[in-house]
Amino acid sequence: xxxxxxxxxxxxxxxxxxxxxxxxxxxxxxxxxxxxxxxxxxxxxxxxxxxxxxxxxxxxxxxxxxxxxxxxxxxxxxxxxxxxxxxxxxxxxxxxxxxxxxxxxxxxxxxxxxxxxxxxxxxxxxxxxxxxxxxxxxxxxxxxxxxxxxxxxxxxxxxxxxxxxxxxxxxxxxxxxxxxxxxxxxxxxxxxxxxxxxxxxxxxxxxxxxxxxxxxxxxxxxxxxxxxxxxxxxxxxxxxxxxxxxxxxxxxxxxxxxxxxxxxxxxxxxxxxxxxxxxxxxxxxxxxxxxxxxxxxxxxxxxxxxxxxxxxxxxxxxxxxxxxxxxxxxxxxxxxxxxxxxxxxxxxxxxxxxxxxxxxxxxxxxxxxxxxxxxxxxxxxxxxxxxxxxxxxxxxxxxxxxxxxxxxxxxxx
Amino acid sequence: xxxxxxxxxxxxxxxxxxxxxxxxxxxxxxxxxxxxxxxxxxxxxxxxxxxxxxxxxxxxxxxxxxxxxxxxxxxxxxxxxxxxxxxxxxxxxxxxxxxxxxxxxxxxxxxxxxxxxxxxxxxxxxxxxxxxxxxxxxxxxxxxxxxxxxxxxxxxxxxxxxxxxxxxxxxxxxxxxxxxxxxxxxxxxxxxxxxxxxxxxxxxxxxxxxxxxxxxxxxxxxxxxxxxxxxxxxxxxxxxxxxxxxxxxxxxxxxxxxxxxxxxxxxxxxxxxxxxxxxxxxxxxxxxxxxxxxxxxxxxxxxxxxxxxxxxxxxxxxxxxxxxxxxxxxxxxxxxxxxxxxxxxxxxxxxxxxxxxxxxxxxxxxxxxxxxxxxxxxxxxxxxxxxxxxxxxxxxxxxxxxxxxxxxxxxxx
Numbered sequence: 001x002x003x004x005x006x007x008x009x010x011x012x013x014x015x016x017x018x019x020x021x022x023x024x025x026x027x028x029x030x031x032x033x034x035x036x037x038x039x040x041x042x043x044x045x046x047x048x049x050x051x052x053x054x055x056x057x058x059x060x061x062x063x064x065x066x067x068x069x070x071x072x073x074x075x076x077x078x079x080x081x082x083x084x085x086x087x088x089x090x091x092x093x094x095x096x097x098x099x100x101x102x103x104x105x106x107x108x109x110x111x112x113x114x115x116x117x118x119x120x121x122x123x124x125x126x127x128x129x130x131x132x133x134x135x136x137x138x139x140x141x142x143x144x145x146x147x148x149x150x151x152x153x154x155x156x157x158x159x160x161x162x163x164x165x166x167x168x169x170x171x172x173x174x175x176x177x178x179x180x181x182x183x184x185x186x187x188x189x190x191x192x193x194x195x196x197x198x199x200x201x202x203x204x205x206x207x208x209x210x211x212x213x214x215x216x217x218x219x220x221x222x223x224x225x226x227x228x229x230x231x232x233x234x235x236x237x238x239x240x241x242x243x244x245x246x247x248x249x250x251x252x253x254x255x256x257x258x259x260x261x262x263x264x265x266x267x268x269x270x271x272x273x274x275x276x277x278x279x280x281x282x283x284x285x286x287x288x289x290x291x292x293x294x295x296x297x298x299x300x301x302x303x304x305x306x307x308x309x310x311x312x313x314x315x316x317x318x319x320x321x322x323x324x325x326x327x328x329x330x331x332x333x334x335x336x337x338x339x340x341x342x343x344x345x346x347x348x349x350x351x352x353x354x355x356x357x358x359x360x361x362x363x364x365x366x367x368x369x370x371x372x373x374x375x376x377x378x379x380x381x382x383x384x385x386x387x388x389x390x391x392x393x394x395x396x397x398x399x400x401x402x403x404x405x406x407x408x409x410x411x412x413x
Numbered sequence: 414x415x416x417x418x419x420x421x422x423x424x425x426x427x428x429x430x431x432x433x434x435x436x437x438x439x440x441x442x443x444x445x446x447x448x449x450x451x452x453x454x455x456x457x458x459x460x461x462x463x464x465x466x467x468x469x470x471x472x473x474x475x476x477x478x479x480x481x482x483x484x485x486x487x488x489x490x491x492x493x494x495x496x497x498x499x500x501x502x503x504x505x506x507x508x509x510x511x512x513x514x515x516x517x518x519x520x521x522x523x524x525x526x527x528x529x530x531x532x533x534x535x536x537x538x539x540x541x542x543x544x545x546x547x548x549x550x551x552x553x554x555x556x557x558x559x560x561x562x563x564x565x566x567x568x569x570x571x572x573x574x575x576x577x578x579x580x581x582x583x584x585x586x587x588x589x590x591x592x593x594x595x596x597x598x599x600x601x602x603x604x605x606x607x608x609x610x611x612x613x614x615x616x617x618x619x620x621x622x623x624x625x626x627x628x629x630x631x632x633x634x635x636x637x638x639x640x641x642x643x644x645x646x647x648x649x650x651x652x653x654x655x656x657x658x659x660x661x662x663x664x665x666x667x668x669x670x671x672x673x674x675x676x677x678x679x680x681x682x683x684x685x686x687x688x689x690x691x692x693x694x695x696x697x698x699x700x701x702x703x704x705x706x707x708x709x710x711x712x713x714x715x716x717x718x719x720x721x722x723x724x725x726x727x728x729x730x731x732x733x734x735x736x737x738x739x740x741x742x743x744x745x746x747x748x749x750x751x752x753x754x755x756x757x758x759x760x761x762x763x764x765x766x767x768x769x770x771x772x773x774x775x776x777x778x779x780x781x782x783x784x785x786x787x788x789x790x791x792x793x794x795x796x797x798x799x800x801x802x803x804x805x806x807x808x809x810x811x812x813x814x815x816x817x818x819x820x821x822x823x824x825x826x
Binding site for chain 1: 428431432510512516518525526604608609623624627629630631647650653654656657658661743765766767769770771772773774775776777778780781782786787788798799800801803804813814815816817818819820821822823824825826
């Protein structure tokens with residue numbers, strides 16, 4: 001099916017989806033989960049093709065692991081759908097404004113319409129995205145990468161057949177099977193049919209979509225996160241936070257990439273913490289001052305400050321004061337998550353108010369930036385932009401509002 | 414000053430503005446109003462230049478009237494600033510989430526940062542936009558049209574001098590004095606310095622900005638609005654609503670442009686209402702059925718259904734049923750404001766849930782779509798998009814959220 005037909009059908013389906021009750025959507029999610037369990041064999045078989053192809057292309061073992069499915073991973077995809085069914089429906093909630101002229105204005109939450117998801121690698125994104133879009137009453141158009149096309153086809157076909165059983169309209173869930181560059185470009189220009197695009201993947205993908213799309217975009221998931229250790233910090237706490245932020249899961253967007261340290265404590269703090277990080281196989285790249293205090297590590301370049309490593313690498317900089325730390329973060333960061341470790345009330349306040357990022361922490365690890373950890377129940381991504389949604393995006397962030405105005409003949413003077 | 418310097422200064426100023434107290438911002442608004450009164454003479458003199466130039470260029474009297482200032486109009490600009498000072502500050506309001514691990518998450522409202530406004534004609538937009546952006550803690554970069562450049566320069570210079578007296582940082586309020594096409598293009602690409610663009614003006618301006626900007630855009634104010642008169646309508650009420658929606662102020666975005674009438678009442682309803690509209694100098698353009706019932710009017714073309722006249726012209730169509738009316742609106746409308754006139758509960762429900770517009774009315778005029786009429790106190794425009802804001806945009810819509818997370822050493826397992 002060509003892209004325009006997919007868009008048109010998705011739009012038509014979205015008008016029906018918007019008015020389905022929560023019960024119907026929840027039953028569909030349960031059916032979709034059931035369907036994943038039932039055709040597990042077919043999905044694994046399709047995934048095996050993708051893995052084989054990736055090996056032939058010489059893809060790294062780490063990347064192959066991201067695209068590989070097994071029984072446990074498919075069960076976990078199904079469980080996520082079941083968990084979505086148990087969450088409250090974001091659609092239809094509202095506020096009421098009563099005006100002096102007798103008009104009653106209901107500000108009501110409605111789905112966005114059609115959501116396009118452009119993503120790479122992990123096939124579990126396929127079922128997660130479909131589930132979250134359906135739960136929030138939206139049609140979804142998926143454009144995954146070529147490396148997982150067989151897995152994605154099998155997963156989507158399974159989800160569609162489950163959804164159909166519960167009265168979800170055709171066109172509500174589509175996969176663009178054409179994985180050429182042209183199909184992404186076309187999707188990014190489909191203003192008539194697509195209400196929002198959510199790119200999920202590396203910084204270069206996100207940048208390309210944001211720069212070229214005429215459909216509105218929500219940028220997600222690029223995390224060049226910082227931990228700043230203030231002059232007055234509890235140094236044991238600071239050590240535990242930076243170790244957690246850097247090493248607990250280095251490949252995710254809320255992992256820290258740069259450690260900033262106040263000069264007054266650098267001599268005391270750095271040797272111990274950098275030792276501990278090196279013991280955990282973290283490669284260090286330091287500013288001149290850091291390299292002086294802790295010789296033998298690589299010198300950081302200008303580029304390092306701006307890089308999201310997504311790996312066991314950490315840039316380290318000694319700063320004159322908190323102002324330099326804040327300036328550094330606002331200049332090089334990606335507005336995702338930053339933490340200060342401090343005992344000083346004024347420092348905490350200054351950091352919270354001046355750092356221009358979605359999530360700003362005092363005395364906690366940046367790793368908590370996550371829909372689940374924030375108690376949202378589901379997450380489609382972490383927005384690093386300011387418009388529409390910022391930080392972890394749950395079901396509510398996939399809706400908009402509509403004003404319903406009830407009158408009895410009012411006209412305006 | 415070149416555009417990049419303006420952007421950079423605006424960004425720097427926005428970081429200070431974001432942390433100013435409501436008191437400081439309110440005092441600035443009062444000072445700005447005072448300043449407008451004080452230099453009224455200079456503003457009128459600059460405006461006279463613009464009017465003279467417009468006359469030389471042969472601009473229509475209607476357009477010249479839109480750009481002309483006088484004592485009353487300047488006073489009204491000043492009063493709007495004073496009224497803003499009296500509104501509550503949208504910044505710093507928040508919700509609190511307490512997590513089981515002891516983290517306290519504050520979802521706090523913060524300014525967007527730097528707002529670019531691209532607009533045409535009316536110089537009152539200049540002071541309104543500056544006031545609303547300042548009140549919501551944002552820097553503003555104005556790019557008005559060449560036809561009002563002298564008025565805009567005088568107004569902005571007056572506002573800046575008032576703002577300065579109350580500690581508003583330099584760079585918070587800027588006017589791009591270069592009115593070439595290149596300056597708009599450059600502004601639309603300034604992703605590093607501008608957080609959002611709000612174009613205010615005709616459909617072609619809005620479309621051009623939305624299609625070409627890499628800075629996020631909020632589309633406002635294109636209103637191809639509809640009134641649908643259902644089979645069961647109170648016909649006197651329907652008549653009063655369409656007359657109000659079309660004729661009370663035809664040049665604004667919430668005026669109706671198309672009347673849709675159920676075929677079962679077309680014979681009874683149309684002759685009387687179309688007579689009344691013609692008496693009010695409305696030019697009518699009808700579908701074949703309308704022309705049959707009410708001969709002597711122009712036939713509507715396909716283009717008419719999609720046109721925002723902003724004038725005393727009305728397209729009229731007889732529809733088979735409510736479904737055709739809804740389909741017509743979703744196809745040709747601009748998702749602004751639509752009204753149904755009906756006594757039937759099911760028709761009202763269907764119209765409210767299926768029409769995909771920002772504001773949907775039952776038994777009231779579309780003319781109420783307005784920040785003031787909705788009780789918001791201030792309005793920067795009416796969003797016809799779904800992302801970020803929809804419908805009348807007040808102060809809150811010029812803010813975003815920031816998560817502030819308070820811990821005592823939490824790390825993630």
